[in-house]
Amino acid sequence: MQFNTFLSQNMSLEEWSRKLPPVEEMLIDHYVAAEMAFSLNRAIYSNAVNVSSYIALKQIFFFLAFKTPNDPVQ
Numbered sequence: 188m189q190f191n192t193f194l195s196q197n198m199s200l201e202e203w204s205r206k207l208p209p210v211e212e213m214l215i216d217h218y219v220a221a222e223m224a225f226s227l228n229r230a231i232y233s234n235a236v237n238v239s240s241y242i243a244l245k246q247i248f249f250f251l252a253f254k255t256p257n258d259p260v261q
């Protein structure tokens with residue numbers, strides 16, 4: 188936990204994601220415990236989920252905002 192806090196305070200999320208190996212590599216090549224590998228990558232995954240949710244909501248908003256009353260229901 189202290190290492191996660193240290194990284195998050197001293198590295199941007201982009202830098203963190205570039206420097207940290209993926210979970211699969213941590214597990215297979217470096218023998219890192221699954222709990223630690225996922226803990227280290229949690230911020231990266233959380234950010235990816237938030238970004239994809241934002242994009243999906245943005246697409247829905249634009250669809251609804253520019254839909255005319257005569258458009259067929261889909």
